[in-house]
Amino acid sequence: MSFSEQQVRQAFEQLHAPRAAIDATLQRIEQLRTQEEASRSVEPASSKDFRVIRSCGRTWRVGLAAACVALALVGVLGVGCKLYFEPTAYVGIDVNPSIELGVNRFDIVVEVRGINEDGEAVLQQAPLLYRSFDEALELLGKSEAFRASVESAAVMEITISSDNEAQTQHLCIQGDRFIEEMPCHGTCSHASDEDRHEAHSHGMGVARYQAARELLALDSSLTMEDCAALSMRELRDRIAAYEMTETADEESPAGSSEEGEAAADQAAGNHHGQGLGGGHGRGGRERHGG
Amino acid sequence: MRSAKDIERAMTAHADAVWRACALHCASQADVQDAFQETFIKYAQADGTMFADDEHRKAWLLRVAINQCKDMLRARSRSDVSLDETVATVELVSSDGVVQPGSVLFEVAEALRSLDDPPRTPLYLSLCEGYTAPEIAEVVAAPVNTVYSWIARGKQQLREVLS
Structure with a gap:
């Protein structure tokens, strides 16, 4: 210890608590003891109240800090929840049934919706919510209700509606792979948000609505309600039949129009008879992926 | 009570x-x-x-x-x-009159009081109460290494004030 440090020690050692301060303190403590004993007989909790009042300032600061931390956590949680629960792509699957899956930026299914009654029945059997898109498609493919509708003659169309080009691409690749694994025919394509909203307003999935519009353009005797009751196979068969008729009319305007009309009538009356699943893809959609 | x-x-x-x-x-x-x-x-x-x-x-x-x-x-x-x-x-004044304004001890005590806190308290507890750094760490609720550096810094500052 240096000389100055020794002097500091020496200086403070000379300081003693004055007798008057000690006596005043002892007196004050005894006073408090008397008050406490008196108040205890009337109000047992008064000494605790005294402590609570004294700690008020610190409690206020701790409370404020806790509130700030809680607010920050709520903010982080809110942003996290928004990122997780907000669908960034909608995947419509139309055969008949028609369903739609809302997929978030992490390719997790965060929304499921049956567009028609058959679609709702499928979703009741297959719990697709909060599964990865891949896993959801796998579960859907294994579900009996869905499997029954995708026999070899059926047509399945998958449409992706998203502003995210990259996500659209890889969801489409997964969609194409899913179609390949199924016994039916089909395609995966992109549709705009407007098409999606318009289709929903008519109670149809996007692919079914686009096929219905194609058919209505060819057959003005039908209504949108009529088209809503048809499966994708039936819609595509009828479109193909009308297209064949038109082609036949162009090739031999005098002789074979009756044959073409007969083909169209046959298609209109026999919904499951023709293997024409590949003859579609019109209606302004962009084909993506494989 | x-x-x-x-x-x-x-x-x-x-x-x-x-x-x-x-x-x-x-x-x-x-x-x-x-x-x-x-x-x-x-x-x-x-x-x-x-x-x-x-x-x-x-x-x-x-x-x-x-x-x-x-x-x-x-x-x-x-x-x-x-x-x-x-x-x-x-005013730091002892009852026996040894520490009075103008005395060397008064100036030395004032020099310690003039330091920032920390290092004032850790240095005081070390010099005047004889506490070790781990003991001071418990009294002031701070890490031991921090207390060591406070004491070193305090001694340095005290020397500067007294010189």
């Missing part, structure tokens, strides 16, 4: 140490008396606190006294009273 005998015994043993700790921190003689009194009132009321030995009791009293002084200083800094005015009223 603790018994009168317990309180008197604690005051006999530690009143000087508590008084010095209050004198180190407080801005005026009245504040020193208030902090001193509040410390022993808290001791009297802390009848649920058990002490392993007398040194443990002393450390507890010093920690309460230091915190009490800091609370009072904070309250004063929030009030209208200027801190400079109150600092001007400080």
Whole structure:
């Protein structure tokens, strides 16, 4: 210890608590003891109240800090929840049934919706919510209700509606792979948000609505309600039949129009008879992926 | 509340140490008396606190006294009273007259009081109360290594003030 440090020690050692301060303190403590004993007989909790009042300032600061931390956590949680629960792509699957899956930026299914009654029945059997898109498609493919509708003659169309080009691409690749694994025919394509909203307003999935519009353009005797009751196979068969008729009319305007009309009538009356699943893809959609 | 005998015994043993700790921190003689009194009132009321030995009791009293002084200083800094005015009223005077304004010991004690806190408290506890760095760390609730650096910095600053 240096000389100055020794002097500091020496200086403070000379300081003693004055007798008057000690006596005043002892007196004050005894006073408090008397008050406490008196108040205890009337109000047992008064000494605790005294402590609570004294700690008020610190409690206020701790409370404020806790509130700030809680607010920050709520903010982080809110942003996290928004990122997780907000669908960034909608995947419509139309055969008949028609369903739609809302997929978030992490390719997790965060929304499921049956567009028609058959679609709702499928979703009741297959719990697709909060599964990865891949896993959801796998579960859907294994579900009996869905499997029954995708026999070899059926047509399945998958449409992706998203502003995210990259996500659209890889969801489409997964969609194409899913179609390949199924016994039916089909395609995966992109549709705009407007098409999606318009289709929903008519109670149809996007692919079914686009096929219905194609058919209505060819057959003005039908209504949108009529088209809503048809499966994708039936819609595509009828479109193909009308297209064949038109082609036949162009090739031999005098002789074979009756044959073409007969083909169209046959298609209109026999919904499951023709293997024409590949003859579609019109209606302004962009084909993506494989 | 603790018994009168317990309180008197604690005051006999530690009143000087508590008084010095209050004198180190407080801005005026009245504040020193208030902090001193509040410390022993808290001791009297802390009848649920058990002490392993007398040194443990002393450390507890010093920690309460230091915190009490800091609370009072904070309250004063929030009030209208200027801190400079109150600092001007400080006088460390021993009852036997050895430490008086103008004396060497008075100047030395004032030099320690003029340091920032930290390092003032850790340096005081080290020099005047003979505490080790780990013991000081417990009193001031700080890491031991930090206490070591505070003490070193305090000694350096004290040398600079006294030179």
